[in-house]
Amino acid sequence: MSLRLYDTGTRSVRAFEPLEEGRVGMYVCGATPQASPHIGHLRSGVIYDVLLRWLRASGYEVTFARNVTDIDDKILAVAAERGVPWFAVAEGNQRVFSQGYDLLGCLPPTIEPRATGHVPEMIALIRRLIDKGHAYPAGGDVYFDVKSWADHYGELSNQRLENMRSTGDTVNEDCKRDARDFALWKGAKPGEPSWETPWGDGRPGWHLECSAMATKYLGPVFDIHGGGVDLIFPHHENEIAQSRAAGDGFARYWLHNGLLTVDGEKMSKSVGNVVLLPDLLDKARPVEVRYYLVSAHYRSLMDYSDSALAEAVSAYQRIEGFVTRATEVVGAVAPASPVPAGFAAALDDDLGVPHALAVLHEAVRDGNSALASGDRDAVRERLGAVRAMAGVLGLDPLSPQWARSGEDDLRPVVDALVAVALEQRQAARARKDYAAADAIRDGLSEAGIVVEDTPQGPRWELKRD
Numbered sequence: 001m002s003l004r005l006y007d008t009g010t011r012s013v014r015a016f017e018p019l020e021e022g023r024v025g026m027y028v029c030g031a032t033p034q035a036s037p038h039i040g041h042l043r044s045g046v047i048y049d050v051l052l053r054w055l056r057a058s059g060y061e062v063t064f065a066r067n068v069t070d071i072d073d074k075i076l077a078v079a080a081e082r083g084v085p086w087f088a089v090a091e092g093n094q095r096v097f098s099q100g101y102d103l104l105g106c107l108p109p110t111i112e113p114r115a116t117g118h119v120p121e122m123i124a125l126i127r128r129l130i131d132k133g134h135a136y137p138a139g140g141d142v143y144f145d146v147k148s149w150a151d152h153y154g155e156l157s158n159q160r161l162e163n164m165r166s167t168g169d170t171v172n173e174d175c176k177r178d179a180r181d182f183a184l185w186k187g188a189k190p191g192e193p194s195w196e197t198p199w200g201d202g203r204p205g206w207h208l209e210c211s212a213m214a215t216k217y218l219g220p221v222f223d224i225h226g227g228g229v230d231l232i233f234p235h236h237e238n239e240i241a242q243s244r245a246a247g248d249g250f251a252r253y254w255l256h257n258g259l260l261t262v263d264g265e266k267m268s269k270s271v272g273n274v275v276l277l278p279d280l281l282d283k284a285r286p287v288e289v290r291y292y293l294v295s296a297h298y299r300s301l302m303d304y305s306d307s308a309l310a311e312a313v314s315a316y317q318r319i320e321g322f323v324t325r326a327t328e329v330v331g332a333v334a335p336a337s338p339v340p341a342g343f344a345a346a347l348d349d350d351l352g353v354p355h356a357l358a359v360l361h362e363a364v365r366d367g368n369s370a371l372a373s374g375d376r377d378a379v380r381e382r383l384g385a386v387r388a389m390a391g392v393l394g395l396d397p398l399s400p401q402w403a404r405s406g407e408d409d410l411r412p413v414v415d416a417l418v419a420v421a422l423e424q425r426q427a428a429r430a431r432k433d434y435a436a437a438d439a440i441r442d443g444l445s446e447a448g449i450v451v452e453d454t455p456q457g458p459r460w461e462l463k464r465d
């Protein structure tokens, strides 16, 4: 079986066939950096990262573009409130977005285009739309004429133009030919940043930016366009309208991730129910937060809870525990290739991560049984498979990304010291000097070392609070 994806455009799961064999062009709507990212934004980040990794593991060469909307009403409002330049707000928050993606192990996009760096491409797109009769300048703005595209407008969001009302753009409503027309370009307002165009100074509309940037880097037709379900209307509907009306084929598959919610409501800056990544780091390590965010199916709604996070932490630690113990017993084993067929089939089925994780945990269980029975060949085989599967999800415990800094270098030293201490404890026990034996155990515990007796002898771990 090969990859099948749910395409919002056709409202069906379809076989994924790229435009060009062996290559995939993928565009995902990224941040409007008006504030630090919340874990809803990061859910979107890790979901498309798993898709990227699976496409690459399946042999595709992927060009992945994720934009930054670095000019926007919300950014201007924050800048005005704080009395700082608009670009300081965008740039500062974008850095925190990048750190968040990095911390959760997201591979960097091939290109991360910024809206303000693509005004010439936007002007060119507006010109094509005006020439074809799909856009008009009015009152310093430029609008898309939805009636000129009435047969198609609404196809993605499955609604008809006659049932739609104004999208409530903050632009000058009186200038529009029709209340449902949306702004491609917004005329300059005093004190706001602006760029020069043949239709007057101003700044880009959000929808136009994505059309211009996606086609610049991926071509007039490309494979996958992603974003959250919150973007289907109006953002993606308008992107399609602009690009197709201008004559571009645009995206062939539309993917939408479900939202991270709190008590059923979208986690959103404007609602004020956000959880930030640093808020979680006393409860879970970054790799465990990643496990939590990828573990639900990408299209499902996910309601944030501490207990679900705690379950994800223990589930990840089951994988990590096996990988650590198995490596101690059989030595380093590289990730196996290809990944087990059941795991591949799960991901090929519309990126079925929950099912794929079930296959991964089954291999961990088998691996633990092999460890218990001392079947080294089986341990080796399961270790390679587990690392490979975890790696596709960005969760391989031995990936350098997740290595705890310093701890690995010191491990052999501490191993030797703990072994000496345990020998002394054993000797004290043998001579029935229980006070001395307990003192050694307490001393290790005070140093933050927990000792566990296993069939292969004692193992130590750093205590976690």
Ligand SMILES: Nc1ncnc2c1ncn2[C@@H]1O[C@H](COP(=O)(O)OP(=O)(O)OP(=O)(O)O)[C@@H](O)[C@H]1O
Pocket: 029, 030, 031, 032, 033, 038, 039, 040, 041, 043, 044, 226, 227, 228, 229, 230, 231, 257, 258, 259, 260, 261, 266, 267, 268, 269, 270
């Ligand atoms: N709660 C969420 N769950 C999942 N994905 C989200 C969530 N919020 C935003 N996203 C996705 O993250 C990406 C970047 O979003 P963007 O910066 O436009 O956020 P936003 O919706 O304006 O956030 P906020 O409402 O907090 O201001 C988009 O693809 C968006 O769909």
Ligand SMILES: [Zn+2]
Pocket: 028, 029, 030, 210, 227, 235
């Ligand atoms: Zn977009």
